[in-house]
Structure formats: structure tokens, C-alpha cells
Amino acid sequence: MHKSDIEIAREAKLLPIQEIGAKLGIEPQHLMPYGHTKAKLNLDYIDQLNGHKQGKLILVTAVSPTPAGEGKTTTTIGLCDGLNRIGKSASACIREPSLGPCFGMKGGAAGGGYAQVVPMEDINLHFTGDMHAISAAHNLLSALIDNYIHWSNEIRLDLRRISWRRVVDMNDRQLRHIVSGVGGPGNGFPMESGFDISVASEVMAIFCLAENLEDLQQRLSRIVIGYTRDKQPVTADQIQASGAMTALLKDALAPNLVQTLEHNPVFIHGGPFANIAHGCNSVIATKTALKLSDYVVTEAGFGADLGAEKFFNIKCRKSGLTPDASVLVATVRALKMHGGLAKDQLEGEDLEALKKGLSNLGRHIRNLGQFGIPTTVCINRFSGDSEAELEMIKDYAERHGVKAYVCNHWADGSAGAVELAEAVAGLVDNQQSQFRTLYDDELPLWDKAKLVARNLYGAEDITADMKVRNQFKQFQAEGYGHFPVCMAKTQYSFSTDPKLMGAPNNHVVPIRELSLSAGAEFLVVVCGEIMRMPGLPRVPAANNIYVNDNGDIEGLF
Structure with a gap:
């Protein structure tokens, strides 16, 4: 009987976070511990790293998501562990999970099986408080807008054209569209508004693109909060909000360091949605990791058409990062769903459905080729996959100009990702990235x-x-x-x-x-119909999460 992800995580023997930092050459005084197994890196220390080595940047992305699962984060962690297993200095950079998906459909988001980041419960819940700081900074701006209108409104903000909404890090469809300020003059002016989920906030996007505290405050000051009656934009700077917002985000801006089950370093920082925002971890965390490791494995949300496209066209464009390779994650199960099978029909070999579904893989391979970086395919293996199905994917990938490798990191940890790690290291060491964005800034x-x-x-x-x-x-x-x-x-x-x-x-x-x-x-x-505030499903994951008699959290993952 397989152990659950949470059982595996709970049995892990975690090292003190200072020992994980030492693997990267970080001295203890540059870490701000949150307990024994989590820490933030001091921003002053990060500033001192300028001129350090520049590691190789590897993006993990995936085919279009399905309910069958692809395992993008699991592969990111497995590849990081695999690179370290073959003697490379590697770290991983991933996003912080949102409470919305954790309590909604997805459950936890810290990898799975023996390719996990720990402490898993902390990472999936409150972690180091970054999500709360981002929500607080966003809603502080909302409160300051309302207060400005209540007391003076000298700029003559048009109450019908306030574009800045509120946020909460939870799926709550009831808050999508609201009327605030009811109950008389003492409660402000009645206005139409609404809530987005916190990870869709522009503050989150800014947080993950800012290079330092000064850049963070400048970006916050340029937020457009609404328009005057003559349709002139009004910014957060004009109501003197950016300073206080920066103060709330000061500690959060420092990247978080944790570890994999195999005690390799992972930076988890920021978590923008890959729909409304750009779906990548923070620029600060990625650049810091590149100065401390020879290889950095990062991921971008959802499929390559969303997360990878935004990683290339937004994050890399704005930060000057140059990716050296990409790994495209696919599963037999997901591709069979793209071939027309329902989730309850995936057991047993079905080469015809797989053949139809391979078109999704092919489109993603072609798309990644447009950005000029070497690509390989990771087939994240499930126990029910047949050898014929695995060979069909490998043959298809090779016909489309890339190599595919079957990986077992979920079951075997780093040992299950050695072949992929060797292939990826060979790609980035021997092939020169010809990275380019899809379009120029000047295009309308x-x-x-x-x-x-x-x-x-x-x-x-x-x-x-x-x-x-x-x-x-x-x-x-x-x-x-x-x-x-x-x-x-x-x-x-x-x-x-x-x-x-x-x-x-x-x-x-x-x-x-x-x-x-x-x-x-x-x-x-x-x-289309995409929403900034998801709703909970008929049976949300939260219904199966509880604290047992020993005080342990059950059902999170």
C-alpha cells in the first residue's frame, strides 16, 4: 500500500535550515529563521551577492492541465534532487501555494511522493506570512482610497470608475461583486466593488517582479486605482499609499529557504496565478538562487501556453533573465484525457486515445521551440502506464525533435530522475540558448x-x-x-x-x-469566461481536512 504524500512528509528527518543554507555558502547570520526548518534570506546579504557566479536556469512546464494530474512541481523537485544526486550544485525555485486551491480542488502544492518540499503543512498554510502581507498591502490601498473619497476627494475620483478591488486568499464566489459603503454617511459612499483572490492581485505581480525594496515602492506608486470624471488616471502615489504598502511588504520581500526530502535547497517565494498574473515565483528568489547554485530549476503555472509564455514574455523580459533549457512534463493519463477519455476511463492501456491526445504534447513542443531554448520531455510515470504507451510518447517526441525520458521521482525520489538530470545538464552545458521573446516591445x-x-x-x-x-x-x-x-x-x-x-x-x-x-x-x-475569484467545487478539499487526536493535520494532501 502506497503511503500518502502527507505521511511521507511527516516521516522525513529535516535538517536545521542553517545546514541547508551552508550548502549554498550562506552563513547563519544571513538567515532569519522561522522555526527550525524555514528561513528568510536577509535582503542586505542578497545585495552583496552582485558579481557572484551566474548559474544555469531551467524552466519546468507542462502539457495543458487535466484532472488526471501532470506533476509539474513534483518534477521540479525531482529534477533538482536528481541534479544534486549526479554531483551538481542545484536548487529549485517555486511559488507559494494559495489557500484557495488548497481548500478548493487541488489540495497541497509542495510536490508529491518522494519528490516533495518540506515542511509541507507549513508551506501549504501560513508559511512565513507572505500571502497575508500581500493581502494586507492590497486591502490597505482599498481602505486608503475609500478614506480619501470620504474626507476630501480633491482629485475628484469618479466613484463609478474605481478599478481597485479588494482581495482575500480564499475561493469565495459570494464576494465577486459587492456594494460597499451602505448604512449612511458615516460608512462612506455606496460603491460597486468586489473581491479577487489574493494571488490575482497586482500587488502580488509587483512583488514577484520587483528587484529590491526601492523598485517595489516605485512600482506600487504607479498602480492605477481609478479615473477622474474627465477620465484621467489616478495612481496610488497620488493618495500617498505606496510608502505604507511597502512597509507591510518589507519583511515578506526576503526570499524563503526550505528543503526537499533529500535535503536540497528550495526557494519558495511569491505565488501569482498563471491566468490573471504571470504565474512565476519572484525575480528576487530566482536571481538569488542563480548566484548561489550552478543549476536552478524553476516552474511556471499551468500549461506551457500560459505559465511558460508569461515566464518568457513577462518575467524574463522584465528581469533580464535568460533561460537555458525547458522541461515539458507529460503523463500518459493526461494525454489520454486529451484524446477523449474521461477521468474514470484511464485505467488500462489505450493506445488509440493516447495517439489522439499526443497532439496536445506536439503543440506545446512546437510552441516552446518559438522561444529558442533547448527542450526535453519528462514523462512523469504512473504505476498503471504500459510500456507500449510510454514508448509511443517517446517515439512521438523524437519525431518532433526532442528527447523524452521516463521518470519515477514520485516513487523513487532523485534515483527516479537521474536520466532526466543527466540529459538536462548535458543540454545546458553543451547547447547555447538562443532565447528570444515572442514579440518586441514596440508591437501594438x-x-x-x-x-x-x-x-x-x-x-x-x-x-x-x-x-x-x-x-x-x-x-x-x-x-x-x-x-x-x-x-x-x-x-x-x-x-x-x-x-x-x-x-x-x-x-x-x-x-x-x-x-x-x-x-x-x-x-x-x-x-472567455475566466474569473479573478474562483468558486469552491461541490465537494471542496476543505471538507476532508481536519486535525487528528495527535494534533496532526490530515487530508491536506
């Missing part, structure tokens, strides 16, 4: 959205009503035309229809609305 915003839809989604075109088209023109005219676009669509399909799996072609991508993230410096392009 509308054309950027169309290029992503056509080149990556296989769409024939994009469409929008006149209001949205005028918004594109407005943002272009206001000086935001050089921003990249952050395409927000369903993660389950290349189209905006989550039921259209595989690799659909010649569909049209409808653009519903635009949202300017002036501080993060990108334009959110909302496509």
Missing part, C-alpha cells in the same frame, strides 16, 4: 494579443466588442503600448472553451475585458 497591444493567440493557441483570430477595442486604443495612446500582454484564459484548453481539449485549430479567442497593471507593467487581457 492588440497585435501582441493576436500574435499569442495565433502562434501559441492555434487560433485563427481574436475578437472583441467596440468597448474593448477602444480600451486597447486608449492604453496604447496613454503610453502603455510597450507593455507585454498577460493573457488570461482557461488553463484546460488552447481555446477559451475548457472542454475543447487536444490541440484545437482555427478557433477564435474572444476578449472580454482589459485590466491595466501599471505597476507590474503588463496589460491583462481577459479571454
Whole structure:
């Protein structure tokens, strides 16, 4: 009988975090411990690392997600452990989990099996308080906006054009659209508003793109909170909010250091959604890891059409990072679902369904090739996979110009990822990355959205009503035309229809609305029915989470 992920994590013998830091050459005085097994790195120490070595950056991404699971984080951890097993100095950089998915559909997000990051319960729940700090900074701005309107409103903010909403790190559909300020003059002015989930906040995106505290405060000051009656933008700086917001985020901006089950270093910092935000961990954590390790394995949210595209076109563009290789994670089960099987039909060999589903893998391989970096495929093996199914994927990948490797890191830890680790190390050591973004800054915003839809989604075109088209023109005219676009669509399909799996072609991508993230410096392009505040499923994961008689958390993962 297999042990559960939480049982495996609970049995692990964790090293003091100072010993994990020592593997990276970090002296104890530069760590700010949160208990015995978690710590933040001092920001002053990070500033002193300028001029240190520059490691190789490896991105782990995946085919389009399915309920069958792909194991992107598990592969990130397994590859990091595998690289260390073959004698390389490697660390991993991943995002902090959001409470919304943890209590909703997903459960925990710290890897799985024997490729996990620990302490797992802490990481999935309150960790070092970063999520709470981001939520507090965001909602402080909301409170300051309301207070400014209540007492003076000298700028003449239009109450109908306040674009800044509130956030909570929980799936709560009831809060999507609200009216606030009811109950008389003492309670402010009645206004329409709503809540987003915290990981969709622009503050989160800014937090993960900021290079340092000064950059953080400057970006926060440029947040557009709404418009005046004559449609002039109003920023957070104009209501003197950015200083206090920065104060709330000061400690959180320091990256968090933890460890894998095999005692290898992992930086977990920031957690923007890969739909509304860019789906990558913080720039500070990634750059710090690259100065302390020869190889850094990172991940981006959802499939390569969402997370990897934003990693390349937003994170790397804004930070100057140059990825050296990518690993595309696929599973037999997921590809059979893309071939038309339901989740309850995945047991047993089905080469015909797998053959149909391989089109999804092929589209992602082709897409990654457009960014000019070497790519390999990781087949994250499940116990029910047949040898014929595994060989079919390997043959398909080779026909598309990449090598595929079967990995067993979930069951065997680093030993199950040695072949992949050797292949990836060979790629980054022997092939020169020709990394390029998909488009230049100068391309108009509308054309950027169309290029992503056509080149990556296989769409024939994009469409929008006149209001949205005028918004594109407005943002272009206001000086935001050089921003990249952050395409927000369903993660389950290349189209905006989550039921259209595989690799659909010649569909049209409808653009519903635009949202300017002036501080993060990108334009959110909302496509189809995607939401900023998810709802809980009929049976949320939270229903099965409890604390047992020994005080241990059960059901989290």
C-alpha cells in the first residue's frame, strides 16, 4: 500500500535550515529563521551577492492541465534532487501555494511522493506570512482610497470608475461583486466593488517582479486605482499609499529557504496565478538562487501556453533573465484525457486515445521551440502506464525533435530522475540558448494579443466588442503600448472553451475585458469566461481536512 504524500512528509528527518543554507555558502547570520526548518534570506546579504557566479536556469512546464494530474512541481523537485544526486550544485525555485486551491480542488502544492518540499503543512498554510502581507498591502490601498473619497476627494475620483478591488486568499464566489459603503454617511459612499483572490492581485505581480525594496515602492506608486470624471488616471502615489504598502511588504520581500526530502535547497517565494498574473515565483528568489547554485530549476503555472509564455514574455523580459533549457512534463493519463477519455476511463492501456491526445504534447513542443531554448520531455510515470504507451510518447517526441525520458521521482525520489538530470545538464552545458521573446516591445497591444493567440493557441483570430477595442486604443495612446500582454484564459484548453481539449485549430479567442497593471507593467487581457475569484467545487478539499487526536493535520494532501 502506497503511503500518502502527507505521511511521507511527516516521516522525513529535516535538517536545521542553517545546514541547508551552508550548502549554498550562506552563513547563519544571513538567515532569519522561522522555526527550525524555514528561513528568510536577509535582503542586505542578497545585495552583496552582485558579481557572484551566474548559474544555469531551467524552466519546468507542462502539457495543458487535466484532472488526471501532470506533476509539474513534483518534477521540479525531482529534477533538482536528481541534479544534486549526479554531483551538481542545484536548487529549485517555486511559488507559494494559495489557500484557495488548497481548500478548493487541488489540495497541497509542495510536490508529491518522494519528490516533495518540506515542511509541507507549513508551506501549504501560513508559511512565513507572505500571502497575508500581500493581502494586507492590497486591502490597505482599498481602505486608503475609500478614506480619501470620504474626507476630501480633491482629485475628484469618479466613484463609478474605481478599478481597485479588494482581495482575500480564499475561493469565495459570494464576494465577486459587492456594494460597499451602505448604512449612511458615516460608512462612506455606496460603491460597486468586489473581491479577487489574493494571488490575482497586482500587488502580488509587483512583488514577484520587483528587484529590491526601492523598485517595489516605485512600482506600487504607479498602480492605477481609478479615473477622474474627465477620465484621467489616478495612481496610488497620488493618495500617498505606496510608502505604507511597502512597509507591510518589507519583511515578506526576503526570499524563503526550505528543503526537499533529500535535503536540497528550495526557494519558495511569491505565488501569482498563471491566468490573471504571470504565474512565476519572484525575480528576487530566482536571481538569488542563480548566484548561489550552478543549476536552478524553476516552474511556471499551468500549461506551457500560459505559465511558460508569461515566464518568457513577462518575467524574463522584465528581469533580464535568460533561460537555458525547458522541461515539458507529460503523463500518459493526461494525454489520454486529451484524446477523449474521461477521468474514470484511464485505467488500462489505450493506445488509440493516447495517439489522439499526443497532439496536445506536439503543440506545446512546437510552441516552446518559438522561444529558442533547448527542450526535453519528462514523462512523469504512473504505476498503471504500459510500456507500449510510454514508448509511443517517446517515439512521438523524437519525431518532433526532442528527447523524452521516463521518470519515477514520485516513487523513487532523485534515483527516479537521474536520466532526466543527466540529459538536462548535458543540454545546458553543451547547447547555447538562443532565447528570444515572442514579440518586441514596440508591437501594438492588440497585435501582441493576436500574435499569442495565433502562434501559441492555434487560433485563427481574436475578437472583441467596440468597448474593448477602444480600451486597447486608449492604453496604447496613454503610453502603455510597450507593455507585454498577460493573457488570461482557461488553463484546460488552447481555446477559451475548457472542454475543447487536444490541440484545437482555427478557433477564435474572444476578449472580454482589459485590466491595466501599471505597476507590474503588463496589460491583462481577459479571454472567455475566466474569473479573478474562483468558486469552491461541490465537494471542496476543505471538507476532508481536519486535525487528528495527535494534533496532526490530515487530508491536506
